[in-house]
Amino acid sequence: xxxxxxxxxxxxxxxxxxxxxxxxxxxxxxxxxxxxxxxxxxxxxxxxxxxxxxxxxxxxxxxxxxxxxxxxxxxxxxxxxxxxxxxxxxxxxxxxxxxxxxxxxxxxxxxxxxxxxxxxxxxxxxxxxxxxxxxxxxxxxxxxxxxxxxxxxxxxxxxxxxxxxxxxxxxxxxxxxxxxxxxxxxxxxxxxxxxxxxxxxxxxxxxxxxxxxxxxxxxxxxxxxxxxxxxxxxxxxxxxxxxxxxxxxxxxxxxxxxxxxxxxxxxxxxxxxxxxxxxxxxx
Amino acid sequence: xxxxxxxxxxxxxxxxxxxxxxxxxxxxxxxxxxxxxxxxxxxxxxxxxxxxxxxxxxxxxxxxxxxxxxxxxxxxxxxxxxxxxxxxxxxxxxxxxxxxxxxxxxxxxxxxxxxxxxxxxxxxxxxxxxxxxxxxxxxxxxxxxxxxxxxxxxxxxxxxxxxxxxxxxxxxxxxxxxxxxxxxxxxxxxxxxxxxxxxxxxxxxxxxxxxxxxxxxxxxxxxxxxxxxxxxxxxxxxxxxxxxxxxxxxxxxxxxxxxxxxxxxxxxxxxxxxxxxxxxxxxxxxxxxxxxxx
Numbered sequence: 001x002x003x004x005x006x007x008x009x010x011x012x013x014x015x016x017x018x019x020x021x022x023x024x025x026x027x028x029x030x031x032x033x034x035x036x037x038x039x040x041x042x043x044x045x046x047x048x049x050x051x052x053x054x055x056x057x058x059x060x061x062x063x064x065x066x067x068x069x070x071x072x073x074x075x076x077x078x079x080x081x082x083x084x085x086x087x088x089x090x091x092x093x094x095x096x097x098x099x100x101x102x103x104x105x106x107x108x109x110x111x112x113x114x115x116x117x118x119x120x121x122x123x124x125x126x127x128x129x130x131x132x133x134x135x136x137x138x139x140x141x142x143x144x145x146x147x148x149x150x151x152x153x154x155x156x157x158x159x160x161x162x163x164x165x166x167x168x169x170x171x172x173x174x175x176x177x178x179x180x181x182x183x184x185x186x187x188x189x190x191x192x193x194x195x196x197x198x199x200x201x202x203x204x205x206x207x208x209x210x211x212x213x214x215x216x217x218x219x220x221x222x223x224x225x226x227x228x229x230x231x232x233x234x235x236x237x238x239x240x241x242x243x244x245x246x247x248x249x250x251x252x253x254x255x256x257x258x259x260x261x262x263x264x265x266x267x268x269x270x271x272x273x274x275x276x277x278x279x280x281x282x283x
Numbered sequence: 284x285x286x287x288x289x290x291x292x293x294x295x296x297x298x299x300x301x302x303x304x305x306x307x308x309x310x311x312x313x314x315x316x317x318x319x320x321x322x323x324x325x326x327x328x329x330x331x332x333x334x335x336x337x338x339x340x341x342x343x344x345x346x347x348x349x350x351x352x353x354x355x356x357x358x359x360x361x362x363x364x365x366x367x368x369x370x371x372x373x374x375x376x377x378x379x380x381x382x383x384x385x386x387x388x389x390x391x392x393x394x395x396x397x398x399x400x401x402x403x404x405x406x407x408x409x410x411x412x413x414x415x416x417x418x419x420x421x422x423x424x425x426x427x428x429x430x431x432x433x434x435x436x437x438x439x440x441x442x443x444x445x446x447x448x449x450x451x452x453x454x455x456x457x458x459x460x461x462x463x464x465x466x467x468x469x470x471x472x473x474x475x476x477x478x479x480x481x482x483x484x485x486x487x488x489x490x491x492x493x494x495x496x497x498x499x500x501x502x503x504x505x506x507x508x509x510x511x512x513x514x515x516x517x518x519x520x521x522x523x524x525x526x527x528x529x530x531x532x533x534x535x536x537x538x539x540x541x542x543x544x545x546x547x548x549x550x551x552x553x554x555x556x557x558x559x560x561x562x563x564x565x566x567x568x569x570x571x572x573x574x575x576x577x
Contacts, residue, residue, distance in 0.1 A: 014484065015383055015385060018380040018383050018385060019385065021376070021377075021380055022377065022380050022381065022385075022391045022395065023391070025377055025395050026391055026394040026395050028452070029394060029395055029396075029397050029398050029452070029456075030394055030397070031413075032409040032410065032413055032452075033397070033409070035409075035412070035413055035420060036409055036412065039412065047418065048417070048418050049418070050417065050418055050423065051423050051427075052418055052419070052420050052423055054420075094305050094306045094309065095306060097301075097302040097303075097305075097306070098302055098303050098305075098306035098307075100302060101298070101299040101302035101303045102303070105295055105298070105299035105302075106295070106299075107299050107303065113303075113307075117306075117307075117310060120310055120314040120315065122509065122561055122562070122565060123314055123318060123558060123561075124509070124512065124513030124534065124554070124557045124558060124561060125513060126513050126515050126534045126537050126538050126554060126557065127318070127321055127513075127537070127551075127554030127555065127557055127558050128313070128314065128317045128318065128321070128554075129538065129541060129542070129554075130321060130324060130537075130541045130547050130550050130551050130554060131316075131317035131318070131319075131320035131321045131324065131551070132313070132317050133332075133541070133542075133547075134320060134324065134332065134334075134547070135316075135317065135320065137332055150309070150312070150313060151313050153309065154309045154310055154312060154313030154314060155313060155314070157306050157309060157310060158310060158314075161306060186295065186298070187298055211400055214402070215400075215401070215402030215403070215404075215405075216402070217402065217403060217404045217516040217520075218515055218516060218538070221542075222542060233402050233404040233405070233516075234404075236404050236405065236408060237404055237520060240408070240520075247412055247415075247418070250408065250412075251412065254405055254408055254409065257405065258400075258401060258402075258405055261400050261401070262397070262400065264400075265393075265397070265400045266393060269389075269392075269393055272400070273396075273460055273463075273464070276457070276460050276461075
């Protein structure tokens with residue numbers, strides 16, 4: 001008994017370096033965000049004060065007011081929500097059907113097909129921008145949301161299909177067979193039996209798509225120049241070029257833009273991590 | 284009976300086509316067709332959006348036979364390898380730390396992997412401000428320590444290292460998450476058995492943990508190097524490739540040739556070079572894995 005408790009004590013001490021290291025790391029990851037928050041709450045003269053102050057001497061919300069009501073921020077924000085939402089919905093629907101068919105139907109050369117799909121996700125996105133620009137101009141889809149949605153959806157489906165196929169294959173076939181004995185068709189069994197129990201997996205993969213689209217810069221930067229159609233990440237960049245960088249306002253815009261993602265992440269962290277791990281193992 | 288089976292098979296066939304076709308068509312449309320167009324464009328002269336005469340390998344020669352092209356290739360390799368050299372050990376160490384039974388482990392994990400959900404634009408802007416030569420806190424600390432004003436984006440090597448470190452801050456959580464998942468799948472009896480045999484904590488790490496997570500680390504290395512090869516936004520927003528192209532990687536060059544200078548032909552050639560680098564790299568990876576299995 002005594003030995004056991006001694007072991008516990010050394011065990012506790014053994015964790016001290018881990019604590020120190022991890023807390024230090026957490027400080028490093030958090031510091032830039034806190035600095036942005038602090039800057040966004042300062043009055044303009046304090047923003048450009050040297051030496052800089054860590055905590056604003058006067059809490060001032062005028063940067064937030066300016067960003068929300070005197071700039072295009074809300075337009076950018078709305079565009080990001082619309083494009084992210086639609087891309088997420090379509091890519092999830094398309095890839096769950098494709099993944100199910102690959103997992104459960106006899107499709108000739110299905111392994112070659114899946115390998116081909118995997119290969120396309122190896123194409124660097126920057127390599128596709130120039131040809132997609134040429135196509136957009138020819139098809140008259142330059143400066144449209146539709147083009148952004150098509151691209152995001154198409155780029156996300158390979159990864160999603162792989163993740164979901166892995167998930168569907170883990171579901172025992174007996175579930176559908178039982179439903180089919182009760183008179184269900186294979187398709188009906190998919191919608192009424194398989195999909196309801198797959199919600200968690202679908203949510204994990206949908207989350208990753210949401211983060212991808214919300215955070216992307218290149219696609220919306222390249223294919224949209226109309227102020228009314230710009231998405232948030234590009235909108236942020238325009239604060240840099242237009243007004244000769246008003247750091248206070250820029251940091252307020254940065255803070256506002258990351259709030260939705262951080263809330264999602266903190267609430268649904270487990271799903272994020274599960275989705276990420278599944279994607280990597282399969283990919 | 285057989286007739287019924289036949290109609291069912293016929294039905295299944297149509298259903299699977301309806302389920303699979305939209306995805307395949309979409310992927311063809313936004314990935315395969317563009318890749319073919321990119322290759323074709325890389326062999327032609329261009330004037331803004333217009334594609335002119337066939338010029339063969341002219342653009343490729345311009346990349347591979349000039350100093351600037353090799354400067355871009357050098358920067359890309361330095362950026363990818365430099366980042367990997369820090370990201371992998373840091374990610375693995377943090378994962379091993381988080382795999383202990385600690386208090387507040389969920390809170391710590393959440394805070395540590397937070398940078399992962401930020402966008403490259405946001406990360407670049409945050410650090411641009413932190414490292415700002417006149418008003419940034421990092422510059423202030425530097426000033427207090429050395430008595431000299433710091434400028435992180437004006438000297439070639441300092442800018443290169445800065446960009447790599449920011450990338451490390453942004454991407455090490457991915458390695459952490461992958462490693463943590465791998466660590467959690469190691470059966471605990473392995474450790475118990477080794478402990479009974481008198482293995483120390485260090486032995487446990489080097490002889491059990493590390494070999495068990497090696498495949499995951501290898502996967503992370505490949506995933507991340509491809510990611511780093513094709514990264515544009517982070518560097519574009521932070522330095523735009525400067526000072527004097529010291530931080531301009533191939534991807535950034537491809538992007539700038541395309542959409543800053545409107546040299547679509549040359550830009551496409553750069554894109555193809557990145558693509559080939561990705562393929563070469565993944566082939567090497569597959570070979571390493573095969574050798575391991577044998």
